[in-house]
Amino acid sequence: xxxxxxxxxxxxxxxxxxxxxxxxxxxxxxxxxxxxxxxxxxxxxxxxxxxxxxxxxx
Numbered sequence: 433x434x435x436x437x438x439x440x441x442x443x444x445x446x447x448x449x450x451x452x453x454x455x456x457x458x459x460x461x462x463x464x465x466x467x468x469x470x471x472x473x474x475x476x477x478x479x480x481x482x483x484x485x486x487x488x489x490x
Contacts, residue, residue: 440466440485445478449485 437451449455449469454462458476460469466487473482 437463438466438487439490441488442475442478442480443484443486444480445475447475447477448488448490450490 439451440449441447442449449466451465452462454460454464455469455473455476456462458473460473466485469482471482474480475484
């Protein structure tokens, strides 16, 4: 069965944002969909913009 959550990878450093896990250290709770992540959020590893992420299959 397919997950209701997607993963997005930073094309700069390879960091994976998993919607199911969120990014609690940045104030983004688990279960936060990509479209609900603030536009000004940046990659916690390299500082890349949200535009620098692509959806990936894990």
